[in-house]
Amino acid sequence: MAKILVFTELHGSHAKGVTLEILGKLAGHTVEVAAIGAIPAEASTELAKFGASKVHSLKGSNLDKYSPEGYANALHSFIVTESFDYVFAGATSLGKDLIPRLATKFDAGMASEVTNFIMEGDKFAGTRPLFAGKCFAKVELSGPKPHFITVRPNALGMNANPTAGAATATEVNVDAGAIRAMIKEIVKGTSEKLDLTEANIIVSGGRAMKDAANFKILDEMANVIGATVGASRAAVDSGFAPHAMQVGQTGKTVAPSLYIACGISGAIQHLAGMRTSKVIVAINTDPDAPIFTKADYGIVGDLFSIVPLMTQEFKNLLGK
Amino acid sequence: MNIFVCLKQVPDTETKIIPSADGTFIETSSIKWIMNPYDEYAVEQALLVQAANAGSTVTVVRVGSSKDTEALRTAMAMGADDAFLVETADNLDSYSIAKALKGAIVKSGKSPDLILTGKQAIDDDCLQVPQILATMMELPSVTVVVGYEGSANEIIVKREVEGGALEVYGVNLPAMIACNKGINTPRYASLPGIMKAKKKPLTIFSLADVGVSDADRRVKYSNFQLPPEKPPGKKFDATDAAKMASVVKDVVGLLRTEAKVL
Numbered sequence: 001m002a003k004i005l006v007f008t009e010l011h012g013s014h015a016k017g018v019t020l021e022i023l024g025k026l027a028g029h030t031v032e033v034a035a036i037g038a039i040p041a042e043a044s045t046e047l048a049k050f051g052a053s054k055v056h057s058l059k060g061s062n063l064d065k066y067s068p069e070g071y072a073n074a075l076h077s078f079i080v081t082e083s084f085d086y087v088f089a090g091a092t093s094l095g096k097d098l099i100p101r102l103a104t105k106f107d108a109g110m111a112s113e114v115t116n117f118i119m120e121g122d123k124f125a126g127t128r129p130l131f132a133g134k135c136f137a138k139v140e141l142s143g144p145k146p147h148f149i150t151v152r153p154n155a156l157g158m159n160a161n162p163t164a165g166a167a168t169a170t171e172v173n174v175d176a177g178a179i180r181a182m183i184k185e186i187v188k189g190t191s192e193k194l195d196l197t198e199a200n201i202i203v204s205g206g207r208a209m210k211d212a213a214n215f216k217i218l219d220e221m222a223n224v225i226g227a228t229v230g231a232s233r234a235a236v237d238s239g240f241a242p243h244a245m246q247v248g249q250t251g252k253t254v255a256p257s258l259y260i261a262c263g264i265s266g267a268i269q270h271l272a273g274m275r276t277s278k279v280i281v282a283i284n285t286d287p288d289a290p291i292f293t294k295a296d297y298g299i300v301g302d303l304f305s306i307v308p309l310m311t312q313e314f315k316n317l318l319g320k
Numbered sequence: 321m322n323i324f325v326c327l328k329q330v331p332d333t334e335t336k337i338i339p340s341a342d343g344t345f346i347e348t349s350s351i352k353w354i355m356n357p358y359d360e361y362a363v364e365q366a367l368l369v370q371a372a373n374a375g376s377t378v379t380v381v382r383v384g385s386s387k388d389t390e391a392l393r394t395a396m397a398m399g400a401d402d403a404f405l406v407e408t409a410d411n412l413d414s415y416s417i418a419k420a421l422k423g424a425i426v427k428s429g430k431s432p433d434l435i436l437t438g439k440q441a442i443d444d445d446c447l448q449v450p451q452i453l454a455t456m457m458e459l460p461s462v463t464v465v466v467g468y469e470g471s472a473n474e475i476i477v478k479r480e481v482e483g484g485a486l487e488v489y490g491v492n493l494p495a496m497i498a499c500n501k502g503i504n505t506p507r508y509a510s511l512p513g514i515m516k517a518k519k520k521p522l523t524i525f526s527l528a529d530v531g532v533s534d535a536d537r538r539v540k541y542s543n544f545q546l547p548p549e550k551p552p553g554k555k556f557d558a559t560d561a562a563k564m565a566s567v568v569k570d571v572v573g574l575l576r577t578e579a580k581v582l
Binding site: 066068069072092093094096097100101103104105107108109110111112113129130131132133134135136137138139140141142143180181182183184185186187188189192193194195197198201225242243244245246249250253257258267268269275276278279280281285287292293294295296297298299300301302305306309310313314317318 | 331333334335336337339346357358413414415418442443444445446447448451452454455456460461462463464466476478480481482483484485486487488489490491492495500501502537538539540541542543544545546547550552553554555556557558559561564565567568569571572573574575576579581582
């Protein structure tokens with residue numbers, strides 16, 4: 001049976017949601033989990049509930065904050081002592097940066113951002129979007145092991161009935177090695193909300209928002225329903241929102257449960273970045289806007305009237 | 321300084337992608353090819369660093385088909401000095417591309433002080449090549465960079481992470497930096513630049529020249545297909561102010577009762 005490791009990041013006292021999604025998908029396999037640093041008891045319990053058989057807390061000097069080299073060296077020094085066939089991680093900012101470096105230390109291959117996968121016996125076969133979701137392909141790995149895979153957050157979904165493991169965290173000493181690119185400072189973002197790529201609900205604004213100040217009506221709606229605010233390329237290029245908020249082929253590809261598109265016409269490169277959202281609501285004055293071809297619920301009308309009304313309806317519904 | 325930019329040629333973002341009949345890739349016959357948008361930031365950054373450090377050269381490197389060299393010519397029209405193409409008609413994986421780029425940089429005979437790339441190519445969206453290349457070349461590196469300042473020896477770069485937060489790194493050169501939108505505003509190629517680019521040296525290597533073979537393939541793609549089409553949704557007319565409130569109430573209700581997302 002394949003020996004599998006899942007690398008997890010921690011978010012406060014919890015493991016990141018994508019780790020639990022991966023564990024749930026791997027039900028039936030023996031799966032170990034590793035994190036850099038101390039693993040809170042709450043996170044260990046969660047990981048065990050979703051099937052982790054062992055949880056490794058990797059400790060060493062110079063690992064208190066992320067560095068590409070330090071994390072890659074530390075994980076490499078742990079993984080070489082075990083003979084894992086597969087290493088999974090979330091396709092988060094950190095995972096996307098780190099895992100290719102780690103894979104290369106093994107001269108091994110990596111499948112990026114898979115949205116689904118199966119283990120055919122001991123062999124991994126994944127599905128992943130290409131061209132920002134304009135098409136999908138099957139992805140398989142060969143060559144030296146372990147093979148590395150990152151999984152897009154929110155794509156697999158949570159396993160409602162996971163098979164429990166029996167993990168408690170054990171500490172492992174690792175060596176971060178020489179670190180040449182080091183973080184000197186972290187500048188906080190303007191938003192404390194979940195990143196677009198991990199958000200469960202997204203409210204997005206397009207060119208029809210007219211200016212940056214008008215995004216406050218989207219912020220108000222987002223606050224009520226626990227959403228992260230995004231923007232189309234047209235809105236970003238017009239200076240209404242920073243590039244960090246851009247959804248689409250030259251921005252972020254997202255897959256929330258609910259995507260509310262406000263004043264977005266639906267250019268092909270935007271649709272590519274959000275079409276895998278589970279439910280799409282579109283608000284636009286133009287009844288022929290391409291966004292309506294992808295919308296589950298389309299409202300033809302003026303967003304400046306509809307958004308505040310909708311925010312009020314959400315408040316009523318959620319008792320806020 | 322010896323500055324290298326690695327770039328890729330990709331289908332224009334407005335391209336409609338059609339899987340090939342055998343499902344092994346996409347139909348490429350009618351595609352308009354452009355320089356990967358993120359690579360434009362890398363070329364611009366190279367030219368800015370060159371301007372600030374007299375005597376520097378900017379060399380662009382690409383792995384791909386020789387049928388269309390649009391991306392390399394555009395980079396030279398913007399101001400890059402020379403170009404290397406590792407020629408292949410195959411759709412290589414990230415590991416092979418990184419190994420070929422390294423091979424071409426080594427064969428150029430110039431020791432790199434700075435390697436710049438885009439943060440990702442918008443065709444396969446792997447976000448792997450910059451990190452693989454840096455690891456293979458044993459260079460320190462930072463990806464998704466939106467801010468760059470510094471000298472010929474030491475730089476400060478800003479990496480964008482979740483929620484728009486920035487990690488500020490100090491790095492000694494030589495190093496590899498992968499650029500994101502926001503780092504600069506790429507210039508347009510001028511007409512004289514386009515004319516001059518035609519005379520700039522473009523050297524072509526084969527995969528064998530740079531030591532890459534089929535044995536380097538790690539990732540295999542198959543079964544390319546379009547995403548499943550959604551059944552048509554429900555559309556409501558709220559252009560009439562009198563109907564607006566009831567339409568909004570209905571849709572919000574459906575999000576709970578039918579779509580079950582709230």
